[in-house]
Amino acid sequence: MQNDVERRQRWMAVLARASCQELDQAYSDLPNAPAYVCLRPAESGLVLVRGRAGEAGASFNLGEVTMTRCALKLTDGTTGFAFILGRDQRQAELAALFDALLQRDDETASATLKVISEFEHAQSMRRDLKSRKAAATKVDFFAMTQAREPE
Template identity: 45%
Template sequence: MTELTPPQTDRKTWMSLLAKAPAADLARLWEAHGAAPGFTWLRAPEVGAVMVRGRAGATGAPFNLGEMSVTRCSLRLEDGAVGHAYVQGRDKDKARIAALVDALMQGAGAAALRSAVLEPLERGLADVAQARAAKAAATKVEFFTMVRGENA
């Protein structure tokens, strides 16, 4: 496996974030960011299915778990930057916005877009994860063993 360079790891990170983000949050932040740039479709949003694979205990032999709906698209901005998106589900609008963000993150306005869209999405996902962890921690049971007198 080849090692990823810093720009590739950055792109991997924001692509993952865009795919995991709730569609409503992404749309709200995108609209607040401003006007969408002009673009042409390289591949209009299309819905398909992918096979999800799993491993028993995360170590066993891989097996086909089932299929999942995915929407993908690709576009080219007027300045030539190309954006791609793969998102879970059948949301073509989320895929379009994710591809636009991907393309714009490769240009000069990346820092502004990161602070306006990506960082709030990241904080939102972190808050959800923290709330889930707190809820799970509240159900944690502590077991302990008392030393009995005859074993001392």
């Protein structure tokens, strides 16, 4: 059971990080777009972000960020939820739709899982590229002090 919860959390995180353009493209590629009704239409608000200094440090209020949430139900009764950073209501609605599609027991769920895997791979590639660019600017100050001539 715990494994299913962790897997769903990972999928929801991938959907939350996917851009609206990626979600729109995946939605238009669906063979038959499902009908749904909004249980809670997409709405934006603020959420408090907390930080921690180190692993054992005391937590503190870092600031507020804009968040959008949405809940919807497919015509078969499957519900989907999404929470995303930012104010893009279409992105939240599409993420909630894909969350609902992942819970179905038909070929739509497997097709949606393939889309999620593609999103996850693209996000990983972007993260690696950003990490490599940052690593290229790293300065090793210890090596710089060792290279200095003694007086």
